[in-house]
Every structure is written in C-alpha cells, then in structure tokens.
Amino acid sequence: MKTKTRAGRRRLEADQDEESQGHQTSSEEDTGLLYKENGKSKNQDSVKSKRRKQSSSGKEHSVRRLESNERERQRMHKLNNAFQALREVIPHVRAEKKLSKIETLTLAKNYINTLTATIINMTSGSLPTTQGTGTDIGGKFYQHYQQQHGEEDNDEHLKKYSTQIHSFRQGS
DNA sequence: TAGGCCATCTGGTCCT
DNA sequence: AGGACCAGATGGCCTA
Numbered sequence A: 001m002k003t004k005t006r007a008g009r010r011r012l013e014a015d016q017d018e019e020s021q022g023h024q025t026s027s028e029e030d031t032g033l034l035y036k037e038n039g040k041s042k043n044q045d046s047v048k049s050k051r052r053k054q055s056s057s058g059k060e061h062s063v064r065r066l067e068s069n070e071r072e073r074q075r076m077h078k079l080n081n082a083f084q085a086l087r088e089v090i091p092h093v094r095a096e097k098k099l100s101k102i103e104t105l106t107l108a109k110n111y112i113n114t115l116t117a118t119i120i121n122m123t124s125g126s127l128p129t130t131q132g133t134g135t136d137i138g139g140k141f142y143q144h145y146q147q148q149h150g151e152e153d154n155d156e157h158l159k160k161y162s163t164q165i166h167s168f169r170q171g172s
Numbered sequence B: 001t002a003g004g005c006c007a008t009c010t011g012g013t014c015c016t
Numbered sequence C: 001a002g003g004a005c006c007a008g009a010t011g012g013c014c015t016a
Helices: A002-020 A027-037 A044-053 A058-089 A101-123 A137-149 A154-171
Strands: none
C-alpha cells in the first residue's frame, strides 16, 4: 500500500535523523535538518515562528513528534472508518467506485433530508403520542422539521437526492 | 499534464 | 501536562 510505504520511509528518515544527530544539541539545527530532509519548502516566517516555539532537546522533540504522529494517524484511520461506515448505509448508484469524502457527506445530508421528508409525509405530522407522558413526539418532530426547513416542499429533498445520485453516476 | 483526492506530517490551540 | 483536534503544507496516485 502506498501510504504504508511512504509512512515507513518517513519514519525511517526520522529514525536516521535521530541517529545521525546524536551529537547535536541545538533544537534549531534539528528542525532545520528535518525540513531539509523532508524536502519541504514552507514560507520562512512560519518556519521561524515554529523554530522559536521549540524548547525541548532535539531527541526529546523527535520522540514526542513520532508519538503524536502515530496518534494522529490512528485518529485519521478512525475518521476514515467512520466515513466507510457511512458510505455503507447510504444508497447510491455508483457502487463500483468509492464515494469521495465530500460526496459521502453531501449525499448523507440529502439522504437524511429525504428520509425525514418521507416520514413527515407518511405520518402527516402526527406520530403517536407517548403513553403516559403526554408528549406528542410527532408534533415535536414536525415542529423541529419545520424550523429547519420552513415551508420548503418535502418532495424537494427527494428531487435533490435523486439528482445528486444521477450526477454522481454521470461522473463515473 | 493538470486537477482532484487522499494520507501523512507538523505546529498551534483547545480541552480534560 | 498531555492528548485530541484542527488546518496548512506536501507529495503520491489516478483519471480525463
């Protein structure tokens, strides 16, 4: 997998950095080396301000960095798993090609709107009252929906959703 | 080859 | 204080 290769390469570079700079005591030298080795060309002001903030020793800093990089990777993996789970519950046409993140979010939003509109249509705004509590769920649900969507036509959501699916299909 | 999408790294900021 | 979260930067892969 491309990412593992790249991540592995970068980790290896970071490890080599750490080994080769055992003699270095300046965190500025450390940071400079890191940017050079990564081939990055950030604007100088940003680099300077970042250098200024650095206070721990080079070795300590790299260890912390590697640890937080790992945590960040795990966090992003969790986020991607959540995206995947979301993709699996949204009906869409283009099954042979994975939905992008933006497509997933947009489609999900419209799908929710469509389902909500459908429920409203089916119940005509009056879901059963909860026994004993006297709470009118249907009424509250309908009220909340109206607050969110105003006088918008319920069918409009279905149109939006099917239009979007259609455009994604054309995009494949 | 340009543009879209993505994974990763990174430093700053927020939260517990 | 340390971890979570965020946004910018970078570079790789893929497709039209």
